[in-house]
Amino acid sequence: MEYLQTVNDLIQRGKSKEIQLAVSEALSAGVSAADILNKAMIPAMGVIGTKFKSGEIFVPEVLIAARAMNRGAEILRPALLKEGVKPIGKAVICTVKGDLHDVGKNLVKMMLEGVGIECIDIGVDVDGSKVIQAIKSSGATLVCLSALLTTTMINQKEIIDALIVAGIRDKVKVMVGGAPLTQEFADKIGADAYTADAASAAEIAQSFCLKY
Amino acid sequence: MDELIIKINNDGKQIFAFQGERLSDVLIRNGYDIPMPCGGKGRCGKCCVDVNGFSVLACRTFLTKDIEVSLPINGTNIYVHQGLIESEMFQGDVASFALDIGTTTVTLALLDGEDGVSETVTFKNPQTIYGADVITRINAVKTVGTEALRKPLIDEISKIIGELGKKYGFQKVNEITVCGNTTMLHIFWGEDCTTLGYAPYTPRFIGKRNGSALEFGFPFESKVRSLAGISAFVGSDVAAGLVTAEMPQEGRKNIWIDFGTNAEVAVFDSKEYITTATAAGPCFEGANISCGMPATDGAITRFILGGDNIPEITHLGKEPIGLCGTGLIDVVAELLKKGIIDSTGYLKIDKGFPICHNVVLTQKDIREFQLAKSAIRSGLETLLEKAGAKYEDVEKVYLAGGFSSFISVDSATICGLIPKVFSDRCVSLANAALRGTVMCAQGKDDEQRVVELAMPIELNAQECFTDKFMEYIGF
Numbered sequence: 001m002e003y004l005q006t007v008n009d010l011i012q013r014g015k016s017k018e019i020q021l022a023v024s025e026a027l028s029a030g031v032s033a034a035d036i037l038n039k040a041m042i043p044a045m046g047v048i049g050t051k052f053k054s055g056e057i058f059v060p061e062v063l064i065a066a067r068a069m070n071r072g073a074e075i076l077r078p079a080l081l082k083e084g085v086k087p088i089g090k091a092v093i094c095t096v097k098g099d100l101h102d103v104g105k106n107l108v109k110m111m112l113e114g115v116g117i118e119c120i121d122i123g124v125d126v127d128g129s130k131v132i133q134a135i136k137s138s139g140a141t142l143v144c145l146s147a148l149l150t151t152t153m154i155n156q157k158e159i160i161d162a163l164i165v166a167g168i169r170d171k172v173k174v175m176v177g178g179a180p181l182t183q184e185f186a187d188k189i190g191a192d193a194y195t196a197d198a199a200s201a202a203e204i205a206q207s208f209c210l211k212y
Numbered sequence: 213m214d215e216l217i218i219k220i221n222n223d224g225k226q227i228f229a230f231q232g233e234r235l236s237d238v239l240i241r242n243g244y245d246i247p248m249p250c251g252g253k254g255r256c257g258k259c260c261v262d263v264n265g266f267s268v269l270a271c272r273t274f275l276t277k278d279i280e281v282s283l284p285i286n287g288t289n290i291y292v293h294q295g296l297i298e299s300e301m302f303q304g305d306v307a308s309f310a311l312d313i314g315t316t317t318v319t320l321a322l323l324d325g326e327d328g329v330s331e332t333v334t335f336k337n338p339q340t341i342y343g344a345d346v347i348t349r350i351n352a353v354k355t356v357g358t359e360a361l362r363k364p365l366i367d368e369i370s371k372i373i374g375e376l377g378k379k380y381g382f383q384k385v386n387e388i389t390v391c392g393n394t395t396m397l398h399i400f401w402g403e404d405c406t407t408l409g410y411a412p413y414t415p416r417f418i419g420k421r422n423g424s425a426l427e428f429g430f431p432f433e434s435k436v437r438s439l440a441g442i443s444a445f446v447g448s449d450v451a452a453g454l455v456t457a458e459m460p461q462e463g464r465k466n467i468w469i470d471f472g473t474n475a476e477v478a479v480f481d482s483k484e485y486i487t488t489a490t491a492a493g494p495c496f497e498g499a500n501i502s503c504g505m506p507a508t509d510g511a512i513t514r515f516i517l518g519g520d521n522i523p524e525i526t527h528l529g530k531e532p533i534g535l536c537g538t539g540l541i542d543v544v545a546e547l548l549k550k551g552i553i554d555s556t557g558y559l560k561i562d563k564g565f566p567i568c569h570n571v572v573l574t575q576k577d578i579r580e581f582q583l584a585k586s587a588i589r590s591g592l593e594t595l596l597e598k599a600g601a602k603y604e605d606v607e608k609v610y611l612a613g614g615f616s617s618f619i620s621v622d623s624a625t626i627c628g629l630i631p632k633v634f635s636d637r638c639v640s641l642a643n644a645a646l647r648g649t650v651m652c653a654q655g656k657d658d659e660q661r662v663v664e665l666a667m668p669i670e671l672n673a674q675e676c677f678t679d680k681f682m683e684y685i686g687f
Contacts, residue, residue: 055575058557058582060685098410100672101491103681124672125411148491150253150351151409182255 003031004040007072011044014064019072033079037116041069041076045114049199059107062198066110073113087118089209091142092134094126096155101148104178104198108144111202117142117209127155128162135163135172142205145191147178157189173208177201216275220244221262221282229275235261236270240341244283246270247506249499251343251352256499260284284533302330307382310653311369312449312646313337313392313400315346315473316497316506317614319646320369322376329650330380333372338364339399344494345473346395350409353399361399366429373432385425385434389653391645393447393474394418397438400428413444420660439652439659443668445489450476451659451666452648453612454485456641460607465599467592469630470612471496471537471619475588479595485662486599488669490591495584496537496615503571505534507615512539512567514620517546523567532568538618543573544581545623548687555687557582582685585629590680591671592630598669603631609638617642628687 003026010019026036048065051057091112095105102124109119120138122130131143143163147153156176163169176191177198186194192208195201216229218238229238236259239246250256252271259270262282301324310321310329318337324330339361342352352361373385390400394415398405401423403416418441425434439448450470459482460466468478475492478485498504498511505511509529513536516524525532525539535543543565547553552560557578559565564574596602609630611619617640625635641647651657671677 055579056558058579058685060682061556063682100411100670102672103678106678149409150347151354151406152411155410180255182253 003029004035007036007040008044011041011065011068011072012047014061014068016064016068016071019068020075023072023075027075027079033076033083034085036076037073037080037085041072042114042116045069045111045202049111049114049202053197053199059103062107063110066107066114069114070110088116088206089142090118090120090138090140091144091205092120092122092131092138092140093144093146094122094131095124095146095148096152096159097125097127098155099147099149099152100124101146104148105144105146107198108146108177108201111198112144112205115202115206117202117205126159128159128166131159132162132166132168135168141172142175142208143172144175144177144201144205147176147181150180153178153180153185154189156191160190175201175204175208217278218275219278219280221280231276233275234271235263235268235273235275235281238275239270239281239283245336246283246341248341249344249494249497251348252341257502258499258505298331299324299328301326301328302380302382305381305383306386307373307377307380307384308387308653309373309385309389310646310649311388311390312452312643312649313365313390313396314449314614314645315349315393315396316340316344318365318369319643320372321646321650322380323650323653327654327656331376332646333376335368335372337396338368344497344499346393347409349395349399350405353404354406354409358399358402358404362402363429365400370430370432373430385432387435387437387653388425389649390436390438391448391452391649391659392438393449394441394444395447397421397441397448400438408444415441415444418443419663439649440663442485442487442663442666443489445474446476446478446487446666446668448659449645450478450487451662452646452652453641453644454478454480454662455648455651455657455659456644457610458608463605464607465596465601465605466607467596467609467634468612469588469592469609471588471616472613473497473499475591475613477588477591477595479592479599479601480665483665484599485666486595486669487666488591488595488671490587490671492584492587493580495540495580498534498536498540500580501535501540501577502574503534503567503577504540505536507536507538507618510534511536512571513618515539515542515546515567517550521550521552525568532571534571535567535573537615538620540573540577540581541623541627541629542620543567544578545620545626547573548626553578553687557686581627582687585627586681586684589628589630589684590677593680593684594671594674594677595669597676598674603633606634606637609634610644611638611640612644616640628684 145156173192175193227242247258254272308323312319319334321332322330407414420440423436441448470476473494478487510533512527514526559575564572621638625632
């Protein structure tokens with residue numbers, strides 16, 4: 001328990017340097033990788049997400065915690081493989097065509113990883129064909145589309161339409177986000193979910209993965 | 213179709229509308245000034261009016277019956293520091309003008325025929341009903357077409373030139389020299405600006421351009437020329453403004469920051485102008501701040517937290533009703549000084565900080581401010597890195613833009629908008645774009661010298677930008 005508490009604490013405090021040692025120590029003390037992930041890391045990011053949503057902490061603090069989580073996960077990954085622990089889901093994530101903003105997209109990606117979802121990040125300025133390719137090669141069941149400009153958010157619809165044409169729309173859940181978006185717009189373009197912030201995105205993504 | 217009657221309680225007038233019409237459209241058509249920075253998308257909450265005793269957003273209200281409306285008492289006086297000495301010395305039959313087409317305000321200067329300006333007239337850009345920033349304008353062009361945005365602007369300019377003609381007695385116009393951001397100039401020339409709305413943000417034209425007034429639809433003949441811009445988001449207004457800035461000594465750099473929704477930053481010396489535009493968002497115009505507003509009547513422009521944390525405020529007009537950009541910077545700086553906001557931006561008061569009656573700064577407002585501040589600061593830091601310049605290499609920091617001459621340098625450095633060490637190197641340049649355009653119109657300078665040495669940078673393509681952006685979100 002003490003090991004788990006340490007890992008949880010270090011992630012919440014964003015201690016990237018110390019986290020790797022703490023994870024190694026927990027593993028050598030015989031704590032299972034699954035427990036470290038599910039009982040320490042994910043709950044720690046859960047606390048971070050809640051604090052972010054309430055306005056108590058902001059983007060840099062989330063980022064620092066998520067970085068610590070990533071550093072810890074590097075050590076954890078081989079052990080998770082050995083134990084046969086799989087991610088709860090896979091998501092293709094990108095910023096849409098015509099848009100180069102990636103801060104929001106990166107934040108969502110890290111929060112998704114924080115709930116145990118594997119993210120396939122295909123970058124910025126991305127069109128439908130690239131998204132379809134990434135879904136097919138990864139077997140992802142989630143697609144996350146970011147747009148920061150009112151002029152580019154319509155390209156989220158283009159990608160959703162491309163998924164329909166490719167006949168894989170019903171194989172994935174599509175989540176959309178970005179500063180200019182509204183629930184109304186998300187409904188209009190046929191997205192499965194819109195969230196206003198990265199922490200809510202992780203919650204919804206998690207619920208989608210657990211349903212599958 | 214049935215006509216509906218709208219009674220305006222403020223002036224007792226009755227206006228008419230059709231079933232299903234949007235309230236904001238009806239009000240604007242009848243000359244009532246409704247702020248709509250988000251362009252009527254129901255997002256910013258600034259077009260709030262009172263309908264039959266209920267607060268509603270005018271842009272989300274579709275009329276089905278007769279109603280009574282009370283409009284908020286927002287004044288429409290535009291407060292800008294001209295920075296131009298008006299001589300009222302104009303003589304002769306032939307007039308020339310310098311014109312600065314800003315996204316929010318437009319300024320027209322009548323040149324006095326020698327080396328000065330007789331009079332300047334500033335008015336709100338009639339396109340603001342489509343939204344406050346260039347992206348909302350580009351979207352408007354997509355839906356209603358360029359002409360719907362272009363014509364009201366041309367008509368307004370024509371009207372003002374006509375009035376000045378009566379006042380000063382000139383018969384002819386020789387030349388109108390124009391500067392503006394790239395989107396504004398595209399609309400002015402009737403060019404399609406929609407490619408400026410998405411990457412790779414390709415303008416249809418960027419260089420100097422000549423035309424004639426009749427082609428524009430002005431009711432008189434004249435030469436019309438617009439100055440050269442630098443890139444899609446660093447327009448000829450910045451090039452013209454940079455003309456007015458002095459060069460640093462050999463081996464040193466000067467900095468230029470124009471605070472706006474799209475904030476332009478330049479680091480320059482006599483050999484090179486490294487420039488960029490950074491997406492600060494509309495927080496300095498108050499659009500995404502709950503108690504925010506532009507610098508019009510009622511705006512809090514100055515704020516000090518005195519002894520016992522009692523706020524001392526300075527405001528425009530009769531009563532304080534909201535915070536404009538300079539007021540916002542002051543409030544954040546004061547709250548930081550007193551430890552009411554911590555270094556992560558966390559506000560230690562649950563329900564927001566009460567500035568005065570009805571004006572409260574919330575945690576979310578501070579978060580919006582942090583994003584805007586970091587956009588500008590990290591843009592500046594990225595350019596300094598590109599230029600290989602350290603803080604000590606910087607000689608002068610020019611603060612340009614509508615409210616730059618009102619900004620408190622102390623507050624700006626406390627917030628980290630600009631580095632603390634620059635506090636005694638800041639120079640505010642009021643209305644630099646127009647002054648530069650006047651100089652170019654008089655043939656005393658040429659913006660081309662700036663444009664030729666310009667190196668525009670796309671921040672999102674810089675690897676270090678995201679890290680810097682994260683670094684400067686905190687205080």
